[in-house]
Amino acid sequence: MDGGEERRKRAVGRLCSICHEKKAALKRPKTLDQICRECFYAVFEEEIHKVIVENNLFKPGERIAIGASGGKDSTVLAYVLSKLNQEHNYGLDLFLLSVDEGITGYRDDSLETVKRNEIQYGLPLKIVSYKELYGWTMDEIVKAIGLKNNCTFCGVFRRQALDRGAALLRTDKLVTGHNADDIAETVLLNILRGDIARLGRCTQITTGEDGPIPRCKPFKYTYEKEILDYFSTECIYSPNAYRGFAREFIKDLEQIRPRAILDIIRSGENFRISSSTKMPEQGTCERCGYISSQKFLDVVNDKVVKVGKDFMNKSRAVIKWCKACVLLDGLNRGLPKFGIRRTKDSQKVGEHRVSNSETTVANFESKQCGNLDF
Ligand code: SF4
16 A cells, blocks of 8 residues: 555544544645545635735736646636636636647647636637747657757747737736646756756746736645646657656655645745846847747857857847747758757857857746646
């Protein structure tokens, strides 16, 4: 009998520690309280409402896009948010926003779930596809680049596709289903990678407030285990080994210390970043016009000459492209590895040279996979 089974058996027969009437049906991972299903639903929704109110996530009258992948997190988020919106009169106009990456046999199924959510929750749905936005499906990208760097393309394109979809819906904010486990993993990954800029940003409940469409994470303190309607759909192209390692490590920690997930988030929140640390800036891509949180690449005569804002040759005209445009340009010119590799100074990338070590495109703030939602 495994530990979880043993705990479930022990919980049976005890009364709910909240209502003291019904039998306890589950043990909450963060508090270890044994409670009945009804009290669990109530307390789960109440905690999310509290997070929304305490962090001033929304204002009455705002249009909110819910990043909906059809996975458990975004499905529960859509349900809970529409319920709280009605019960507490938030006064929000909610929309479902999905991205179709064009992965045969994977995304088709989860998009069916989102279409069911559209009907069940009565929320308008907008689907944006890689094919329509970039001219490529992920199936086609994988054919061109193989299975090694596919998630880099997918992560960068998805992040921008969500922004573009939210802009098409004219929404004020985009909410995503990132949960406490995801954020703890991201804190850990950013520490392991020494990515100070993202470490500072990844624990914020709202990001991009200086841009046109800020992103919020109402599930920031919600444990993955407590997110119901769980169903797992793993992308057929998924490697995600590094994040997988962090996830397993956190699950092991949680076995020993149930509060570990929240403790890691608190640690991330309390990191103080030295004022001398150089942080990347947001800006608008000169090619597609969309905002990018990635560093900008200066492209001159088809060569990436510098990353960031200090140009090597100030007299020369430079073009600043976002990462999605650089990747797309490489794909369209038959140079799929362009902009992909972690580069050292002046390392060659295809026919191009990149002169900064910070051009890695792994974005640990963005959830890359469908089973991780957005
Ligand atoms: Fe895209 Fe995730 Fe599949 Fe990678 S694993 S290709 S990021 S959906």
